[in-house]
Structures are given as structure tokens and as C-alpha cells.
Amino acid sequence: MQIIDFFPLKGEYRPDDSLNFCIVLQVDQNDEHNFHFFVYSMEKMIHEETITRGVRKGSNRIEITLSDGLHLSKGGYSIAMKLNRSKIKWTAFDIHTNWIEFPRYGFLSNFSPELSDADERIETMSKFHVNGIQYYDWQYRHDELLPHSEEYLDLLNQRHSLKTIRKLIDISHAHNMVSMPYLVVYGASLDFWREHTDWGLFSEKGRPHLFEDFLGLMNPTYQSPWFDHISNECKTVLETLPFDGLHIDQYGEPKRVWSKDGESIDLPQAFVDFINYQKDTLDVPVVFNAVGNWPITHLSY
Numbered sequence: 654m655q656i657i658d659f660f661p662l663k664g665e666y667r668p669d670d671s672l673n674f675c676i677v678l679q680v681d682q683n684d685e686h687n688f689h690f691f692v693y694s695m696e697k698m699i700h701e702e703t704i705t706r707g708v709r710k711g712s713n714r715i716e717i718t719l720s721d722g723l724h725l726s727k728g729g730y731s732i733a734m735k736l737n738r739s740k741i742k743w744t745a746f747d748i749h750t751n752w753i754e755f756p757r758y759g760f761l762s763n764f765s766p767e768l769s770d771a772d773e774r775i776e777t778m779s780k781f782h783v784n785g786i787q788y789y790d791w792q793y794r795h796d797e798l799l800p801h802s803e804e805y806l807d808l809l810n811q812r813h814s815l816k817t818i819r820k821l822i823d824i825s826h827a828h829n830m831v832s833m834p835y836l837v838v839y840g841a842s843l844d845f846w847r848e849h850t851d852w853g854l855f856s857e858k859g860r861p862h863l864f865e866d867f868l869g870l871m872n873p874t875y876q877s878p879w880f881d882h883i884s885n886e887c888k889t890v891l892e893t894l895p896f897d898g899l900h901i902d903q904y905g906e907p908k909r910v911w912s913k914d915g916e917s918i919d920l921p922q923a924f925v926d927f928i929n930y931q932k933d934t935l936d937v938p939v940v941f942n943a944v945g946n947w948p949i950t951h952l953s954y
Contacts, residue, residue: 655679659734659742662716662776663829664757664784666748668727670829671718674744675776676734678713689735690719694728727754745782752784752831753938760787761821766804766814775824786825787900787940789835791818795868796841798834798886799893808842808867815894822895831897833940834890836883838901838927840868852879854910854918862907870904872912874923880930887931898938899931905944921948928952 657677666672676688685707692700704717729747736742749755759778778786793800794808804814822832839854846853846861846869854862854870862870871879887899903924910918924941932939943949 654681654736654740656734656736656740656742657712658780659744660780661744661746661782662779663746664779664782665752665755665829666746667829668725668748668750670748671721672723672746673716673718674732674734676713676715676717676742678708678715678736680708680710680713683707683709686737688715688717690717691733691735692719692723692725693731693733694725699725699730729755747782749784752829756785757781757783758785758787758940759783760789762789764788764791764813764817764821766812766817768814768817771817771820771824775821775828775830778830779828783830785831785833785940787833787835788818788821788896791834792836794842794845795837796845796871796882796886798836798890818894826895831938832895833898833900833938834894834896835900835902836887837868838883838903838924839871839873839879840864840902840904841871841879843867843869845869846871849878851913852877852882853913854907855913855915856907857909857911859911859915862910864904870907870910872910872918872923873920873927874912874918875926875930877912880927884927884930884934888935891935891937898940899935900940900942901928901931902942903944905947908947921951924948925951 657679659676662673662675688704690702691698700723702719706715725748727748731745734742792798793805803816825832852871854872910920928939928941
């Protein structure tokens with residue numbers, strides 16, 4: 654007999670959740686076994702329980718739920734499983750009322766219509782106790798986040814499906830993982846940028862800033878029309894899809910920028926203003942990517 658895996662079925666648990674776990678076994682014959690569980694807080698054992706289950710020859714996947722009424726407080730716990738009091742396997746879990754109390758972040762990047770292993774992908778994240786997921790490059794365009802059809806091509810001709818995205822969000826929620834849609838605070842497709850070059854960011858000599866020759870960088874300050882445009886896009890996304898917040902990206906460069914009119918822009922302050930506006934207006938958590946740890950000293954919001 655071999656214990657292949659033992660892991661929690663949720664990225665984290667709520668105080669009133671049942672504690673459910675998955676056991677994967679390889680056994681030589683049909684039999685009935687006693688599974689002994691020991692829950693620890695730090696080094697103190699606080700709960701012991703035995704559950705009996707029948708197993709069949711070959712590979713077995715067994716889902717178990719510990720008895721209700723443990724009334725565990727918020728925090729982290731370890732749990733040992735002994736099989737017939739000989740073989741042992743450990744895992745861990747934690748209990749929180751909100752994922753931002755102890756965030757552990759992962760990401761998804763495949764949203765194709767053909768995606769067939771959504772459940773397995775999210776369950777794998779639960780093994781690593783992930784409780785927040787970034788949906789990286791899911792959007793139709795950087796300046797127009799939602800597509801016009803259920804299936805669509807993004808700016809780099811990758812095929813995506815809103816049905817797939819909704820399915821991943823639903824599965825994530827079932828595992829107590831929040832889903833955060835990716836966007837760039839100042840990125841726009843070149844088509845959009847060419848129509849609104851006066852909304853862009855420029856060098857001191859008046860040269861426009863581009864990113865990787867496929868995005869134009871826009872002015873994210875309150876005073877710029879881009880601020881209103883991308884804020885409305887964020888609002889529409891959260892009204893249309895059951896995402897839980899926003900993942901806001903930037904590229905770390907350039908750090909010194911000017912407006913079309915030659916006015917110097919305090920980009921770190923613009924980031925802070927944009928983040929706080931989304932949090933306050935939409936009442937959702939926001940994750941911000943401080944590329945190269947910049948501008949971390951300004952982000953005490």
C-alpha cells in the first residue's frame with residue numbers, strides 16, 4: 654500500500670466550513686481501512702478522529718470530512734493522517750474570514766475554449782494552499798477588457814472563452830479562492846493609442862512611450878481621460894463577470910514621464926490614486942504589481 658497524496662480541498666477554510674481533505678492511495682487488494690487524523694495547533698494536538706473507508710485494488714481517491722463542531726479559531730493548523738497506525742502523511746490548512754488576512758497568490762493563463770482540466774488545475778492550487786488567483790492576460794484588449802462574443806482572440810491572437818473564465822471562477826470559489834482579473838494601469842492597444850495620443854505618456858523631449866511595440870502607455874492621473882476610461886472598464890468587468898477584485902499591473906519603466914503638454918507627472922502618486930479610487934469606488938480588494946519593488950515606498954495606502 655502506498656499513500657500518494659493527502660491535501661486540503663480548499664485553499665483556506667472559513668470559520669464555519671467543514672474541513673474536507675483528499676487522500677490518494679495505491680493498494681494491492683480490496684479491503685477496509687481505518688484512517689486516523691490528528692489536528693495540531695503549533696505542537697499541541699487539539700483533535701483526534703478515526704474514519705473507516707473501504708478501498709479497492711489499484712488507485713483510490715477518497716474524500717473525507719472531519720466531524721463538525723471543532724470550532725477552530727482563525728489561524729494555521731497541521732494535520733497528520735495515519736493509515737492503520739503505520740503509514741503517515743502530513744498536510745496543513747488555515748482558517749480565515751477573508752483571504753487578505755493571509756494571502757497566497759497564484760495565477761492562471763489558459764482560458765481557451767478547449768480547456769478540459771479546469772477542476773484539476775484549481776485542485777492542484779489547493780495543494781499549495783493558494784487562496785487568490787490572478788487571471789493573467791484574460792482580457793480582449795488592454796483598453797477594452799470585455800470581448801464582444803463568448804469566444805475571442807486577444808491582442809496576441811490567443812484564443813479565449815468567457816465560458817471557460819466563468820467556469821474557472823466558479824471552481825475557484827468552491828475552493829475558497831478569489832479570482833482577480835489582470836489589467837495594466839496605463840496600457841492600451843496601438844489602435845486605441847493612435848486615436849488618443851494626447852492621452853499618452855511622453856519623454857521629456859516629447860517622444861511617446863510604447864511597450865514592446867504593441868502597447869501605448871497612457872496617462873493614468875486623475876486629470877487624464879484615460880483614468881475615467883479604464884476605471885469604467887474595471888467597473889463593467891466586475892458587473893459582468895463574478896470576479897472578486899482587480900489585479901493591476903505596471904512595467905517598472907519608464908519612471909520619469911510627461912504629459913502631451915509637457916507637464917511632469919508623478920507616476921507613483923498616480924498609481925496610488927488609481928488604486929485607491931478602484932478600492933473606494935468598487936469596494937473590492939486590489940493587488941498591485943510593484944515591478945522591481947518600485948514604487949513600494951509610495952504604496953502605503
